[in-house]
Amino acid sequence: MMISAENIEKSYGEVKALRGVSLEVKEGELFGLIGPDGAGKTSLIRILVTLLKPDKGSATVNQLDVVDDFRKLRKQIGYMPGRFSLYPDLSVEENMTFFATVFGTTIEENYHLVKDIYQQIEPFKERLAGRLSGGMKQKLALSCALIHAPKVLVLDEPTTGVDAVSRKEFWEMLKRLQKMGITILVSTPYMDEANLCDRVALIQDGNILTINTPERVTQNHESILWAVRSDNMYLCIRDLRKHPGVKTVFGFGEFLHITLRDNTISPTALEKYLKERCHTNIAINPIEPGIEDVFMDLMQKHDN
Incomplete structure (x- = not known):
């Protein structure tokens, strides 16, 4: 070395x-x-x-x-x-x-x-x-x-x-x-x-x-990761953090990257949850994690 x-x-x-x-x-x-x-x-x-x-x-x-x-x-x-x-x-x-x-x-x-x-x-x-x-x-x-x-x-x-x-x-x-x-x-x-x-x-x-x-850093990311967007991103952050099945919510440009506590939650169910709170123009897509996603996840685990 x-x-x-x-x-x-x-x-x-x-x-x-x-x-x-x-x-x-x-x-x-x-x-x-x-x-x-x-x-x-x-x-x-x-x-x-x-x-x-x-x-x-x-x-x-x-x-x-x-x-x-x-x-x-x-x-x-x-x-x-x-x-x-x-x-x-x-x-x-x-x-x-x-x-x-x-x-x-x-x-x-x-x-x-x-x-x-x-x-x-x-x-x-x-x-x-x-x-x-x-x-x-x-x-x-x-x-x-x-x-x-x-x-x-x-x-x-x-x-x-x-x-x-x-x-x-x-x-x-x-x-x-x-x-x-x-x-x-x-x-x-x-x-x-x-x-x-x-x-x-x-x-x-x-x-x-x-x-x-x-x-390998990104491959070791354990959680399912979704990119979420709506017409009101500030309220979207607040509402997603209140969802009992959502583990983390972080802003990444025009999207929010979220991980889940409950992997049985579907994009359809999450979209319904947001619509019930008056969100429109909702987009929810599964994505591959990047280094920053892994960093945020590891930081959360370390703090806990």
Whole structure:
């Protein structure tokens, strides 16, 4: 395993950020840490990149302990934090040169690693980093994280705040880097990005809810799932939550996704129930669960 964490705990005063987190990332894997803000993703990542010490537990990256071997380990990790952390008053080229120099290398030595990414921003190499667009800042930060040829690339919510096109391009870049043999750990609050990973860990409130491939995560969803819509979605939520046979109700765009306590309830019976409460234009369809459906279901089980 390239990354291994065992029973990691971390608290900030009375706030418990991580509650006995354990996970493993295989060499060459693209592994996703999926969860909302405040779930504990950043705390775990900062421990793995040697910026924080765990209160309890242990972790290794490339068989080096994140506490005892932090000096050696920092040379083997490329880290891209959630917030843009490069020097805004240095140009694109100056930032690249600085980070290469810090690690005792040059842009030319490892240019093959960043070529596909850096070429997209190279025409603006004299522009100050602080004046770049969100997508260009993202590419510059990734280039700086790769310039010392790390064995492991750790990215903390790299696509937050960028447009959909830049998000797509970024994941395509990650796939190319993976083919070069780089192990990648990426955190994201976007559930749709989970499907782009080899395996994912769903995390909430400092707890790992499940770890598996995206396909197996969704296959393990136990409840029947329906998508429901009516002319008044606010009242529909209220009325469905009052139904004794309905277990959960969550909004997903223009539909509500519901699970049932009683699987003998038919769509016809549920439609009748809604019509009796003056709902019109009712649509009820069985659907396959997605990652977000599984996440909500696991979160409910954990809270109970």
